[in-house]
Each structure stands twice: as C-alpha cells, then as structure tokens.
Amino acid sequence: MAPLTGAEVAKHSKADDCWVIVHGKAYDVTDFLPEHPGGPKIIVKYAGKDATDEFDPIHPPDTLDKYLPKDKHLGPVDMATVAKVKTEESPEEKDRLQRVKEMPLLEQCYNLLDFEAVARRVMKKTAWGYYSSAADDEITLRENHSAFQRIWFRPRILVDVEKVDFSTTMLGTPSSIPFYVTATALGKLGHPEGEVVLTRSAHKHNVIQMIPTLASCSFDEIIDAAGPGQIQWLQLYVNKDRAITQRIVQHAERRGCRGLFITVDAPQLGRREKDMRMKFTEQGSDVQSGQATDTSQGAARAISSFIDPSLSWADIPWFQSITKMPIVLKGVQRVEDVVRAAEAGVQGVVLSNHGGRQLDFARSAIEVLAESVPVLRSLGLENKLEIYVDGGVRRATDILKALCLGAKGVGIGRPFLYAMSAYGQDGVDRAMQLLKDEMEMGMRLIGARNVGELSEGLVDARGLFNHAAPPVDNLAQAVYDPLVNPGQRKAKL
Amino acid sequence: MAPLTGAEVAKHSKADDCWVIVHGKAYDVTDFLPEHPGGPKIIVKYAGKDATDEFDPIHPPDTLDKYLPKDKHLGPVDMATVAKVKTEESPEEKDRLQRVKEMPLLEQCYNLLDFEAVARRVMKKTAWGYYSSAADDEITLRENHSAFQRIWFRPRILVDVEKVDFSTTMLGTPSSIPFYVTATALGKLGHPEGEVVLTRSAHKHNVIQMIPTLASCSFDEIIDAAGPGQIQWLQLYVNKDRAITQRIVQHAERRGCRGLFITVDAPQLGRREKDMRMKFTEQGSDVQSGQATDTSQGAARAISSFIDPSLSWADIPWFQSITKMPIVLKGVQRVEDVVRAAEAGVQGVVLSNHGGRQLDFARSAIEVLAESVPVLRSLGLENKLEIYVDGGVRRATDILKALCLGAKGVGIGRPFLYAMSAYGQDGVDRAMQLLKDEMEMGMRLIGARNVGELSEGLVDARGLFNHAAPPVDNLAQAVYDPLVNPGQRKAKL
Amino acid sequence: MAPLTGAEVAKHSKADDCWVIVHGKAYDVTDFLPEHPGGPKIIVKYAGKDATDEFDPIHPPDTLDKYLPKDKHLGPVDMATVAKVKTEESPEEKDRLQRVKEMPLLEQCYNLLDFEAVARRVMKKTAWGYYSSAADDEITLRENHSAFQRIWFRPRILVDVEKVDFSTTMLGTPSSIPFYVTATALGKLGHPEGEVVLTRSAHKHNVIQMIPTLASCSFDEIIDAAGPGQIQWLQLYVNKDRAITQRIVQHAERRGCRGLFITVDAPQLGRREKDMRMKFTEQGSDVQSGQATDTSQGAARAISSFIDPSLSWADIPWFQSITKMPIVLKGVQRVEDVVRAAEAGVQGVVLSNHGGRQLDFARSAIEVLAESVPVLRSLGLENKLEIYVDGGVRRATDILKALCLGAKGVGIGRPFLYAMSAYGQDGVDRAMQLLKDEMEMGMRLIGARNVGELSEGLVDARGLFNHAAPPVDNLAQAVYDPLVNPGQRKAKL
C-alpha cells in the first residue's frame, strides 16, 4: 500500500473526522477524541496535521499502540508531502533562543540552584511552567526548601576524616551516595530524549533511579537504557483497573526493578495555577473580549485521569500478594501513617508532599521526619521500615540533615530535570558530581566518617517546627495597597 | 399636578433652602439637613440638582419613604428639563475605563485573590477604598489572612476518597459547602444592582446568605430576590430605638429569615484612614493652602450613627423574647465571651473582628477559634452552640483549617464583593465554583470523605499563636530613614 | 555708652580674640572657648559675627547671663552696622522650602505618624537628624515601636460603652488621658518658640508636661507659659555639682512642679551616627581629600558634658531630703531595678530606654513592663510605686496596651515635636485630639468603660518576648553582596 499523502490526511481536519500524523504515521482518532485524558481540543488543533512535536513530550512512544485500536492505524505518510506547520517565531521565543546562545558554560554552575537558574532562562515557557509550578500559592513548594534552613549543624571536631565514605544501601541494594533520582513526569518537555538521560547519569554515578509512571519515555525504554547492575525502582500511580496495575507491577519485577513505590498522595492531581495561567496566555493571546476560551488545567490534568482515588489501606495486602519487590508508600505525610505503614508490613515510606504540587500547606517531608522518628523509636518500630524523604533538597547539607534525623536516603527530582533541560546529560552528570563533592566536604566538616555516624546529635532541629515566617503569599501581597502618609499638595501658581 | 421643572428645583440650591432630585422626584430636605447621618455637606453639594448617582449606593430605595415626612415629597420632575451634571472625566477615570476595557477574561481568574486583583484595577477608587480599607494600620486586616498560613496540614493517606461530600448544615439548615456569604455594607458601590446579585449566586450554589443591615438594597428586595427554599439570615446592628429593632427582627422572621446575627463588635464604627484619605483627596484637590476642608470620615461614619453603643449582655434575654430565630452573636473575640454566650443560651457565635475594620490588633478569628474550642470541651460546652469564623478566608484550604479546628462554617465577604464588582453575577458564580473545586480537591488530598471527618488531627496549628512577625507597619517604615554608610566625596577637579 | 558697631566686633574674629553677637549684644568669649561644652570650633566659626541663629535652638536665653562673667558682656551692638551673613541658599534648602509650600493641610494628618512624615519633609536636615536619630544601629529605636505590635487585643463584647471615660491621675494629679508630654531636648530646632508651644497644647488638652533640663526655652519661660492649674513635672539631668542640682530642684518645687523625674539612663549621652554623619556632610562638603575635619559628635555631646556619671542609688536619700515632690526614676530598664526603686521609697519609675538614643539593644519599655508587673505582684509591691513607660507610642492602642499591662501612663515625646515642627501649636493640638479620638474608639472597641477596667485579660502579650525578627540592620545589609547565579556570556559575533 502506498503511503498516504499530506493532502489526504489534511482532508480529515475536523472534530467529527479527525486524523493526525505522529512520527510519520497517520491515525484516525475521531472516535478516541472524547476519551482523550487531555481533552479533545488539543487534538483537534492538529486535526489533519503532523502532531508529533506536541505528542512527544507527554506520551511514551508506545501509547498509540497500547491505546488506539489497530484498525485506526492508517499507516505511513509520505512526509515530504506534508505541509510544514509554519510556526512564526514569537518575539518571546526569539529572546529565548538568544538566551540559549548566551547561556553560561556548564563549568559556571557551582550548585544545584545554578542549573535551575539557567533552565529558567533557556527552557520553553510552558515546559518551565509545568516543571516549576506547584499547588495553590506554592507555599509548600517553598517551605520544602526553607524547612531545611531551620536546621543547623553541631559539628564534631578532631575526628580523623582523612577518609570519608558516604556510600550506603537502600532497600538492600548499594548506592554510592544516599540520594536517588526520584520520579518526575514528562521528561521530554525538558530534553528530547527524556528520562533515559537521567538513567545514563544515574548509572555513571552509581545512583538509583525511580522510574515514573508518567514518563515521556516508555517504561521499557528506560529499563533498556540502564547499564549492567544498575538499580531501578518503579513509581506507581495505581490504575482504576487493577488488572492493568498488576500487569505493570509484574512486568517491572520481571524486568528487574528492585522496589515498588506506590504513590499515595495523589488521589487527584493538584491544580497548578502558574501552569494554567501560562497555558492560558499562550492559547488565549488573540481571544476577543468576552469570548470563552479553553480552560484546560495544564499538563497535569491531561495525564492523570486514570488514577484511582479509592486506593486505600485495604489494597496493600493485594500489592504484597502480586509482587516480591519491596513495597514503599510514597507520599506519607504524618507520623500516624508512618506507624500504620510499619504495621502493614511494607518495607518503607517516602515522606513527601509531591514537591508541593498537591496540597498546599502540607508540611515539608523533613518536618514529618523529625516528627516521626522519635515516635517510631518509642514504639520500637524504628527498624521495621526505611524512611525516605523528598522535596526541597538542593545541597549535600540537606542530605546530611535528613540522614542525621533518621532518613535512609533522599529523593531528588526537579534539580536533575533542570540540569538535563539546560545542559543534557553533561548537566546531570555535573549536578551529581557537585553533590558528591559537597557531600565529601560536608562529611569532613561535620566530623562523620560514614553514614552510620550521621546522628541526631549533629544537628539542632529545634527551630524546624517553628512556622512563624512562612513563605510569602505573593498574590495576597500584590493586591494589598500599603497605607501611605499624606501627599504634598500642588502649590498654587 | 404638572411635574416640576429642573429650573424650579434649581432655585432651591442652598443650605437654608435645599431641594434635591432622586430617581426623578424632588424632595425638600432643608429641615432634614442637620439630621443627615452623613452630615449636611454632602447633600448641599447637590442642592437644586439630581443627586441620584450619589444617593443610590449608600441608601436603600425605601429610605426617603421611611425617613422623610410625606409633605417634603414634592413630586415628579420632568427630567428632560434638568441640566445634566457635566462631570468632566478625570485622567484617572479615563485610565480606569481603559483598564475596564482591557480587564482579564473571567476564565483567567483561578482563585479568589484574582478577583480582588481585577476589582482593584477596575473599581472606582472611592468604592475600592471603602471595601478594602480597615482600621488604623490595617494590621488585623492582613493578620486575618496570614494567620491561616501559620496552620499546616497533616493529611491522611490511603483513604478511599473517590466520593467526597462537603455538604453540611448550619443552624439546622442545609448548605452545599461550609461557607456562607456574610453581611457587607453598600453593595451598590461595587455593582449597580447591589446585594441581590449575591442572593442569586447564593441560590445557584445552594449557599446561605446573611443579609446586611447596611445594604444598598432594601431588606425586602433582598428577600424577594431569593429563590425557592433559599436560606437567608439577618445581620443586625442594634438601633438605639429598640422599637425599630424589634420591628426589623420580627419582620425578618416573618419573611422567613432563619437566623439572627447580632453584631457585637461595633458599638462605634471604626475609623479607616485609607478611606478617609481617599475621600479627602477627591474633595480636597482644589483646596487652597491653609483653608479648612471637609474632614468627613468616609462612608462608614455616614451610615452608622444609629448604632447603639450601650448594647450589653443584659439585652440578650429581650432578643430571645422577641424572636424564635436562632440567635448568633457576631463579633465575639475571646474565649471568655464564647463561654458566656453558651451560658446565655444563644445558638451560636461568629468569631470575627469585622474584617479588621474595627479594632486594629484584634486577633484573627481562627486564632480565637483555636483558643476557644479546647476550653469549651473542657467545660463540656462544645455542643451548646455553633461556632463560625470570618475574616481572611481566600482558599478552600482556609475553610478546611477552620473546620478541622472546630468551626461549623466560615463567612466570606469581601471576595464575593470583589468578584461582583469586577464581573457581576458571573464573577460571584465563578468564585463560588472555584471554592467548590478547591474544596473537593482539598478534601481528597487531606483524606477526609465528609465534614465530619475534618478533625484537629489533620492540622498542625502550633504556630498559630506565634506573633513574631506581624504584618508590616507601612506608615512607620515609610518615615524611617535607614542608616547609610559614608558616601563618596566629589573629587576635586 | 554708644552701642558697638559691627566693624568693631568684626575685628575680634579669631580664636585668641573672639567676640560674638547674640540677640543684639556683644560678648567676649575668648576665655570661655575651652570650656564650651560644644567645643570651641563652632563658636570660632562665628567669631566677630552675629551668632544668634546658631545660638538660639541649643541655649536657653538665660545661658549667657548664667555662665559668662559680667565683665565679658560688652553691651549692645548697632545691628544696622552688622554685615548680614549671606548664606547662599543651597539647592537642598530650596527644595525644602518648596516642600514647605506644598506640605499637606493639617487636616490631612490622621495619626501621629503622619506628622512625622510631614516633619521629615519640611524640617531642616540637621534638626530632623537630631530629633530622629538614635544609638548605633537604631535597633532599639525601632523595636520600641514594633514591640507594641507583638501585643494583640482580647476585646470584651456586649459591655455598655455608651459613655467611656479615660481620664486618670498620675502622681496624684488629674489628667484627661493617660499620657504625658515627656521631656525632649532642643525644642527650638523644630519651632522658633520651642517648648512653650507644647506647654500651651498640654494646657488646652489638660495633659501633663514634663519640662526637660535641656530645653531651648528656659525653665522659667516654660513654667510661665503654663495655664492656671496646669500640671508640670521636672526632668532632671543630675549635675556633677550637687549644689546646682539642689538649686534646680528646689526652684522647680517652688515654681509648682509636681514631680521630679531623675534621668538614670544617661551617665553619658549616646552616640548617634546618623546625626554625626549629617553634621559632617554639612561641614565637610568642601573638605579636600586627606585633610582632617571636625569630628564633633552632633548636638547631643555639645549639651551634656555636665551630667554626672557617678550618680548612684546612694544619692537617692539625698534627693528625698531636698524636695517634697514625688520622685520618679526615669530610664529604669529591668525588673530588678524596679524592685529596688520600690524598696528605695521613690514614688515611681519610668521604664524607658531614652527613645533608643542611649544603649542600642536595650529592650523596649513595654517589654520591661510585662517583665516587671508580675514580679512586683508576687512581691506585694505593685502598689508601692507608679510605673510609666515611654518610647514608640504612636497610637491610642499602644496606650491601651501599656495600661492593660499595668502602666499608670505613657510618655510621648518625638510625635509632639514632629507635629510642632510641621504645624506649630495647631499641629500639637491636633495630634493630641487624634489620640483622644482614637482612645475613645479604642476603649469602646476593647470593651472598657474606664481606665480601671483596662486589665491583663484584654491583651495577649505572649509574643512580646519573642525577638526572632529584630529590626533590620541596614548597615550590615548594605555591605552584603548577595550570591548570584551564573551570568550570561556575551555571544561571539
């Protein structure tokens, strides 16, 4: 059969007759439109056209094979005959490309926040919006980082720290340093290759990677990108259809995943207004006064409609029955639930508020950690499960603080995305190396020779629970008119 | 009798012979001038002229019928003969009208503060001044909101939250969500139709409305605007003349009001300097140096002179004797008085500082709530009365916090005024819908299936009583000259 | 004897032969130069010239009579023959005079800080510098005000407050309101008439005035300016020569003073760098690089060299022996010394840090009050002496807070100086009236009918001792270079 031509495809350009081209093949998505998790509109925009660029970052490559019936696969298109979508470069985009040209050398990045600063300048606005946004007023987003700054060190001196060793084990497998690459969605928004870039850096640095359910790459691509002996874990959003969930879990186990991290803080994915506002501005810029416009809620909503809000403690035994992987609950947020997790016999918890993207005013993981460990100890449960924390980690000193307070390891997400978005794998490599350099320095200066020596006595966390000065509420400040004193009068001429 | 002409009316244009036109009818207000609660000046300004535009926002339509003797009603005026008051458009007003043209689409408002931001741009300055201002340095105004930000969540995980139900009852009647539209004065400053706009939205969303004594619409207009089965309450400023008070209360009961909210925090209405300053600027712009000018204290003083400062606990039994409506004290500000209210047998209290408009440095309602509930419990009084809070609520998370701490519901005032002022009823509808969307999300993410499950264990309010960083004192900061280090000298040529 | 001519005086224009003219009379101050408390330089600057303008604000009129031997009084000068000192108006001074022309109407001042804002614009820079400056980094200066903002109200409701009465007695004499005009130096810097302006306003408002030792007016002038029955107190810097001190005290008692306030926080007058820097800039503007210049330390040092740093508790009985006036120690700063004062049998203490002008990081008076009263009570000393506080009072709510915490009254200084400097007596009158208006409102809203009802239960002062967020250290902030993220590179052309 001869390939289709662009002209043929272009005839099917309406909601009730909708073909799209993805990676050189045409698909009839007319019937699928109402079921599209991201809503029909975004597809109709590309009806009759090549949708690859829009499709790629938010769908793993096997998506169409998995979800679209075979008879809707219309076969290859002669791409030479497809009219290039001319996207006139906006002034904003021109500015961005100029910024890319002038971006700092990789060597000028001295810490993880530097990558974020560069990524903010050089990423596409919508991608930056998706990665950097968080729930409501983004108070928790910022609290996650600033909570660490209410913990201070009590370094030991005169310890022989010529050799310091910060390697550790997590869920029984070794890691060169007590952090792992945590799961984050839509890696291709930041880099055309997506999550496999992180896989390669993780391998290079002997660091564990948690594979996200909502990756841009397919699960198998990420597994395939791993090096020999590389440890990977599976992050799981539990599907309403448990059969699908079971397939995913057992496939991951077969492919060698060494831990199952069940996300428990996202029965519904959070609203992120910054993301929504950015989207709106893009779409709505030529909207006429009074007209309605698309109010889609950004990328998050598009990709998450399958998540099961009914997931409960009652489901845990079932998970334990279908896999031998250690099970870790990701998103635990108070000590009562840490205790309950221990009693439920899972192998660990990740104290996390989902990077501040779910419930604003959820407390920082590090605070929940400081709340939990003493209780676990008093109940004799401290060895029943491993505790991880994520959110806000930017310095090796943050890792040290978490370990001193009883964490087994910490997850780091956005910083690696930013490093990848700005500099590709070189960026991620350097980010990890900087953390190791900081870690070695930090271990020496705190007077600890190995992670076993990181203990509560090395920190002063009394201020951690003090919320006297929460992050600024920018929206509220913006609408407040400060009182002013009496103005001058115009002098009469 | 032939209608009066504009020329005839215009002859009576002085303080000792003062006619004004309101809604096409002439009135002789000469004798009434000294009694006008807002002072005679503002009336004399319109002597001999059409005063409708000035009259409307701050007087219910039945005002003249009620308060001016019939013989002063001079009958209809041929409005065609009345010289239009030419108000040259000020540059400021032109700017404002331009801002109205360019205001954001309603769909771009994602939260309650967005409406405030738009209202601030598009409302008339004096109306904005009246709504947004508060007492003294407006510390309490801002504390009301920021107090919520010292309360953090302790979400439960792995609760089946597929279905969440946040409906509730207040004073025995149902509500779709635990907030009500609280009483705010002078709705027509923000929208030509005034409070009935709120009535309609409240009906649409199955939300209770509290009818203000100082509404721009008449009480009956607001009652008449209600839909079938719609619940309304009466907010009451107690008149020095108790007979009037009794008439108002019993009329309200007859017309179906389901609750009587007696304002107890306003024996005298607060000074609001921002409002005063704005007024002054408007009036005083062409004042010559050294001349005195009108020092009227804004809209608040004008409308409140009838309020009885002698109201006391001794009056409560009388109220209980004249009505069967549940009685709620609005403006309670410390636990001792909550206890006393319970002992006095009223059905509820609203913890409130009047939106920060009365006594600056009054504590936030949410703090008084956290102070009160444990005491009530220890006295076994927790079921004796319902507790409401108002002030500073902007997010569904604020509502959740209040309910976790023991409130039955929260009042929301200004945000709906702003939504109405910016976008009319569509704005109020969207504001309520946004709260419902946030509420559903919040219930899921906090792990509560219904309002009964909202309990103290879900919040960490330890920081609430910490006042280490009060809102900024802008006036004091403005007059302080920061120390500077030594300046450079001019190099000799 | 014929009056001297300007030419004759002008011959004596050097340090070793120095005549000056003051108020039309010539004086030979050659021998006095080394003894001049303000240093010889400032006098030599006027050698042979008319020094009246410089002399007046910082010397009471009887100074020369008192301190210069009669034989150095050279008699009247024919002022027509004296060359006017042409002071070219600096651009700064021109700007200031323009600001004076355009200053707000008095009616536009709604609170005490408004006067400060206006004074800052219209006062001479050096006068503003002297009044507004304080010790070191001016942390205490600002803490004095912001400490009040860590105290919140717990208002009582449903109290019959139709009539509120905030009159009181202090040291046994009545006052219309519980504040007094505290002693501040050099009133003529702000207004040509000096302290008598305050006397008149105090009389008009039935408010007590404390007469400063370092007034620009003479003590008798201030006494003479008092109205019938007006209460005045004497503030005393104790002279090294106790005979002088005795004369001053007994003279004051004879002239009717009703209280003796002995300053105990100033064994040496503080350095005020803002004042010094301002002075320097004035004097040093044409200094050549490398040259030394006058490093005089502003007005404070000039006027205070007589103060006795050896004053101690041992001196108290002597004071008690020479006067029957009630004795109050002004500048007490910790509870131990309050107790000791009670034991020493004095009638009162003023908790004060001298407006922040002495020791930086001295605590606010209001904090010392909250520390002291419970201890006094536990020792049964609470009725042994009256406690006053000063520093930072700007609102009637501040007065209410002080009284609730146990103060008998509060002193207010700078605000009245600013009101006087900006608007003369009208300003001071309005400032006092505004405080009374605020006070009436505040009493009503807090639910207190008289000062006897102002008690601890009406405030929440738990945050008062919290010093987590002290006033900004502006000098330290100015020298700190914030870290920056990596900059963009110049793209190669």
Next chain:
Amino acid sequence: MAPLTGAEVAKHSKADDCWVIVHGKAYDVTDFLPEHPGGPKIIVKYAGKDATDEFDPIHPPDTLDKYLPKDKHLGPVDMATVAKVKTEESPEEKDRLQRVKEMPLLEQCYNLLDFEAVARRVMKKTAWGYYSSAADDEITLRENHSAFQRIWFRPRILVDVEKVDFSTTMLGTPSSIPFYVTATALGKLGHPEGEVVLTRSAHKHNVIQMIPTLASCSFDEIIDAAGPGQIQWLQLYVNKDRAITQRIVQHAERRGCRGLFITVDAPQLGRREKDMRMKFTEQGSDVQSGQATDTSQGAARAISSFIDPSLSWADIPWFQSITKMPIVLKGVQRVEDVVRAAEAGVQGVVLSNHGGRQLDFARSAIEVLAESVPVLRSLGLENKLEIYVDGGVRRATDILKALCLGAKGVGIGRPFLYAMSAYGQDGVDRAMQLLKDEMEMGMRLIGARNVGELSEGLVDARGLFNHAAPPVDNLAQAVYDPLVNPGQRKAKL
C-alpha cells in the same frame, strides 16, 4: 655571574620549560609545577615573565627559599631588560580607581561596618571576593552577625560609672580591651605590607594579635614587627608532616608567642562559590562557547593542600608534649567538644565556625557559647578553660554580649582587614579606637564598671536559639517566579 636578561628568561615560557621572575630573581619551576598547591596553570600563565605581583599576596617572602631546591634558583635578573607586562586597564578597574579617589575621609567612618562599605568599593574585586566570601549560601556568614541581634540588654541603672575599666587578661597576659586580632589569611590582598600593619595597630592599642599560618608576610616578619612587650599568639594549621608542625610550634615558642591556637574546624578548606564565580569571570571572560575553562576554586584551595584531615583528639597529648605555650582549640562548635577539651587539659577553646567559610549552617559562636557555659557550670568545669568566640563581631555591644554570656574575649578578623584595605594602618587604628569608644559608652550604659561585672543578668538571650527567620537564601529566591494575578488583555483596536 652576570644577571640574566629578560630575553633569556622569556625563552622558558612553557609548561615543560618554565622559568619565572620573582622580586628580581629568576627561578626554574618546571619540576615544581605539578606540586604547586594552587595548581600549575596559574604559574604557567607567567612562564618567562615577572610573576611578582601575582606571587606576593599569597606567598610569604621566604616561600621560595623554603620550598624550591637551591639549584633551581637561577639568580638575579636585570629588570631593566624585562618587558613590562602591559595590563590594559579594564573599564571596571578604571571605575575602581575613580572610586578610590573619591573615597570617604577616614573621619567619616563611625563604626566597623563603615570600613567594610568603603573596602567593598575600593578593593580589587578578587581580593574583596576572597575576604568577603563564605561557604555555600553564606547563611552562617550572616547568621554570625545576626545572632548577636537576638540578644538584648538588661542594663543596670544608678551604678557609679564615672570610671569604667574594660581591660582584661587573656591566657594570663593583659589586654587593654577584651578582643584580639584573629588570624586571617592573605593580608597582602588588601594592603601591600600585609599582616604587619595589623601588628603595628595591635601594639599601639595594646591588643593581642593571632598570627595566621596562611599570612602573606612570613611568620618572622610579623614577629619582628611587634613592639616591646607586645603579645602575639600562633594560629596553626596542622601539617600532614608532623615534623614541620613541630618546627613551626617550637620556633613560635622560641620567638615569644604566648599561645598556640590549633585550628580544628578545617580538615578541608571550604568551597566559596562567590570567590570561585568571581575568579571564573576574570579568567573566563573571553572563553568561547563550549570550551572548557579553568575551574580552580579560588584562593582558598590553592593555599591549603597541606592541611591534615586526620588530626584528632589523639594528637592533643603530642602537642602538649612539644610546647609549654597554652594550647587553645580554635573552631569548637558544640558543647560536647567544649567539655572534651576541658577534659583533655587544654587551656582554652575558640568557639568559631571559621567566619562562615567552612560548613554552612554551622551555628554562630555566640549561640554555642550560650549552650556551653551552663553545661560547663553544671559539671564544675567553668574554670578549667577560657572560652573565646569569633565571627560577626562588629560593635562593642557584641563584645559585651559575649562577655556577659561567659566569654573571656572575642576575636575580630575581617573588620580589621577591611579597615586596612581601605585606609592602611590609620584605618585599623581608627577601627580599634572606635571599638574602645563604643566599649566605654557601652560599659557605662549597661552599668558595669569592669569586665568582672559583665554577667548573664545583664542580657536577655532567650531569643538566641530561635531560628525562625534565617538569613535569606538569595540563590533560591532568585530562581523563584512569584505567582502573579491575571494580566490585562490588549484591547482590540
């Protein structure tokens, strides 16, 4: 032998054949390159050229004699024949030189921060970068100063303070005031004469100087610069080669040093990103996109590679065996180690975090002091050793606070470097004099006649442990995009 010519030297201008000229003599450093602590690059940059200007600030003059074999000393060069390195003046440098011309007069500096402000303007950027930078986010750097601002005074009144005496003894030797000049590296970056300038001022003011291991001047130069009877201490970085350490210590003792301060907080010298970034900018300004560049880590790393990270408590007896000087551990950071130091029999500790240059989030010395003294007392160890603190001291009030809390004295470092860099010895003299003036004032105003009277009761340090508002994290703030409310739309024309 005839002196070498510039041309002869210039032939050896590559890494594998590298001669340099220092102070008129040529050296063959080819073999030494790989061992150079600062890396070979910086030397190769000067291969065949005169390196004196670069060499001087970071090497004591005896460095080459000590570390380069004699046969590599090539003898004198005829400097007339050496081509001057033309360094075109950069616009930045021109600006700086202009700022130097216009710098304030010394007399305009009224406190220690003023010197810092001037130094910041007039120092070379790299020198300023080296002096002012600190570890990571420089949180500890700023906390060091701001911690003092959480301590308030409780002054005693009515103490006879005519004579106040703030002289003291430290390690048994007298000092005119309880501070000493602490050790800081690389004095010649700020002033061509280096540390001897400080020596001279210290002598003039009868103040103790601690001689730094990493001085720009040689140890003997600094000793030789001392006046008769002047007290000096030795600061020691312990060399991996203990024989060298022993030589240094015993030489110091022989030359009269009266105390041995062993640095225990620097097993590895900290990374200072500000310093690194500044270096990079200088070197990297003409780097082409994508090229690697020198990533040397600033001056700190260059000079510290010899420090022994294995130093431990086990080494203390050895130190006690080789010297009779009192031994003080410099850099103790928690009470446990203070106690251990007492038990180890050393004569003192310096509570210090190395000016914030080592471990970020180390607590301030003053906080560790407040933590330690009560414990020492409870153990009966308070007289076993002397406690010093350094870091953040800028005012005499800071010194007073430290002494009230139990310190024997305080170290001051950077402020004197800044005074020296800006104004040479005159600057340091004035800085010391200002501290003495402040000290006299402070003693009087706090009511203490001598250092023995400085006790805990004079301060309120309850807020010291409160870390609710840590210094701003500038990097994190810079990358955060505040939420904004909806923007205006462009009105259609």
